[in-house]
Amino acid sequence: MILEMQQVRKTYGTTVAVDDVHLTVKRGEMVAILGPNGAGKTSTLEMVLGLRQPTSGTIRVFGSDPRDRAVRSRIGATPQETGYPGALRLREIGLMVASAYRRPCAIDEVFTRFGLFEMRNRVASTLSGGELRRLNLALSFIASPEFVVLDEPTTGLDIGSRRAVWNSLRAAVDAGTTVLFSTHYLEEIDELDARVIVMDHGRICFDGTSAQMRAQISGKRISYVVDGKEEKIVSRDADAFVRDLVIRNISFENLCIEAIRLDDAFLALTGGNAA
Amino acid sequence: MNFSAIIRFSHYGILGILRTPAQWIPMVVFPSMFLAFFGSQISDPVLANQVVASYVAFAVIGVGLFQFGVSVANERGTPWERYLRTLPMSAFERFVARIITALLFSLVAGGIVVLMGSLTTKMHMSATEIVLLGIVSVVGTIPFIAMGLAIAYWFPPKASMPVTNLLYLVGAVVGGLWIPPQFLPHPLAVLSPYFPTRQFGEAVWAAVRDMNFARPLLWLALFGAIMLVIAVIGYRRDQRTRFA
Numbered sequence: 001m002i003l004e005m006q007q008v009r010k011t012y013g014t015t016v017a018v019d020d021v022h023l024t025v026k027r028g029e030m031v032a033i034l035g036p037n038g039a040g041k042t043s044t045l046e047m048v049l050g051l052r053q054p055t056s057g058t059i060r061v062f063g064s065d066p067r068d069r070a071v072r073s074r075i076g077a078t079p080q081e082t083g084y085p086g087a088l089r090l091r092e093i094g095l096m097v098a099s100a101y102r103r104p105c106a107i108d109e110v111f112t113r114f115g116l117f118e119m120r121n122r123v124a125s126t127l128s129g130g131e132l133r134r135l136n137l138a139l140s141f142i143a144s145p146e147f148v149v150l151d152e153p154t155t156g157l158d159i160g161s162r163r164a165v166w167n168s169l170r171a172a173v174d175a176g177t178t179v180l181f182s183t184h185y186l187e188e189i190d191e192l193d194a195r196v197i198v199m200d201h202g203r204i205c206f207d208g209t210s211a212q213m214r215a216q217i218s219g220k221r222i223s224y225v226v227d228g229k230e231e232k233i234v235s236r237d238a239d240a241f242v243r244d245l246v247i248r249n250i251s252f253e254n255l256c257i258e259a260i261r262l263d264d265a266f267l268a269l270t271g272g273n274a275a
Numbered sequence: 276m277n278f279s280a281i282i283r284f285s286h287y288g289i290l291g292i293l294r295t296p297a298q299w300i301p302m303v304v305f306p307s308m309f310l311a312f313f314g315s316q317i318s319d320p321v322l323a324n325q326v327v328a329s330y331v332a333f334a335v336i337g338v339g340l341f342q343f344g345v346s347v348a349n350e351r352g353t354p355w356e357r358y359l360r361t362l363p364m365s366a367f368e369r370f371v372a373r374i375i376t377a378l379l380f381s382l383v384a385g386g387i388v389v390l391m392g393s394l395t396t397k398m399h400m401s402a403t404e405i406v407l408l409g410i411v412s413v414v415g416t417i418p419f420i421a422m423g424l425a426i427a428y429w430f431p432p433k434a435s436m437p438v439t440n441l442l443y444l445v446g447a448v449v450g451g452l453w454i455p456p457q458f459l460p461h462p463l464a465v466l467s468p469y470f471p472t473r474q475f476g477e478a479v480w481a482a483v484r485d486m487n488f489a490r491p492l493l494w495l496a497l498f499g500a501i502m503l504v505i506a507v508i509g510y511r512r513d514q515r516t517r518f519a
Binding site: 049050052069070072077078085087088092097099100102 | 277279280282283287290291292294353354355357358360361362363364518519
């Protein structure tokens with residue numbers, strides 16, 4: 001078992017950030033934590049990394065306390081915000097991080113893998129958002145980690161950069177690395193075929209595949225216009241719903257019946273809070 | 276202890292400072308520049324020795340206060356520091372790397388002051404006195420490193436720079452490092468012996484006059500211990516709010 005969280009609760013003063021979280025991650029899994037802002041995603045990841053301590057409950061990574069040096073040497077993490085030392089070149093930053101590990105990979109090889117080799121002598125402050133994110137990722141993979149923990153690795157990236165991150169994550173999982181990441185983007189789950197954890201108000205409200213998530217709400221999404229006003233609903237029995245509209249003689253226009261989308265399921269799970 | 280990481284971190288710490296002139300010019304250039312301005316008229320070699328030693332102390336205090344007071348204050352809340360905590364490396368190892376960096380800059384800053392003194396003043400120091408001055412200066416930096424840390428963990432990052440500058444300059448003047456204590460005006464002369472900068476001055480002056488510097492160093496050790504306790508309480512408080 002890579003990660004085991006039991007009855008984990010985290011409070012800041014009177015605010016409950018994480019509440020009664022049970023989560024286990026097995027070797028080789030790709031797990032995405034999804035949830036609206038303030039759902040407790042970052043607090044959960046910070047506890048997994050040993051940066052914060054749970055108020056109650058237990059967290060075990062590789063069966064030990066995540067603060068142990070032996071545990072940390074097997075984990076790769078990235079900073080959420082970027083704030084690299086202003087005066088150092090990429091390669092120097094890489095060597096600095098690598099020196100903390102007993103058996104780091106060759107920097108040039110890791111940089112090549114993440115498309116950073118050409119810019120290895122540049123200073124971090126001259127990189128674009130997508131390039132910085134690649135540097136973040138490269139640093140998390142600098143010592144062949146068994147487990148990488150990534151806080152929103154694709155937030156704010158254009159689609160090209162996002163695809164590059166997805167490819168890196170797929171390659172990592174194919175190579176046997178376990179990946180845990182948080183995200184705002186529902187399409188990433190389908191794209192990466194990840195296990196989904198949906199968090200809301202500090203609790204886990206769904207744990208499964210994206211297909212299972214869609215199946216949480218059965219039916220169709222229906223939209224139509226009445227008196228110039230658009231109505232949208234999700235109905236279990238779309239046929240009966242439309243028959244009812246006709247029988248009640250409602251003069252609707254632009255009727256549209258579609259399959260359930262992942263974000264409908266997500267909205268239903270989180271009670272209307274968008275990701 | 277991961278020595279290769281400590282060496283790497285101090286190496287890049289030094290490189291980072293060298294590539295930021297705003298960081299190394301005040302530490303390395305200013306003290307020797309002040310000495311060149313004020314020291315060249317002194318005709319008495321004994322007084323010249325004292326003034327050169329004063330500026331050596333002034334230089335190394337600056338390294339201790341700025342590398343710890345200002346730099347630690349500015350870095351302690353950054354995402355980069357947060358990220359470094361996830362690495363298999365202890366805060367202590369990163370701290371050792373920072374100490375190595377600071378002591379190296381202390382030696383360079385102090386060395387340049389001595390070099391400037393030998394070029395522009397009538398100072399006369401034997402090799403033994405120079406070595407003693409070097410040792411006393413490095414040892415004397417440590418309490419001011421503790422003071423820097425106390426500032427870093429008790430003041431918000433934005434306040435650390437003015438607070439450090441103020442304490443640094445007031446300490447240097449009242450401690451008799453800029454104006455020799457025998458020339459200090461009355462109220463300052465009374466206050467002077469109670470300043471740690473004055474005790475540091477007494478230690479370095481004793482070193483270049485072949486006198487006993489144990490008493491002022493003991494005084495400094497006491498001051499350093501108090502500062503260290505304040506720094507540790509501040510550090511724990513900071514860690515509790517940030518990583519609880």
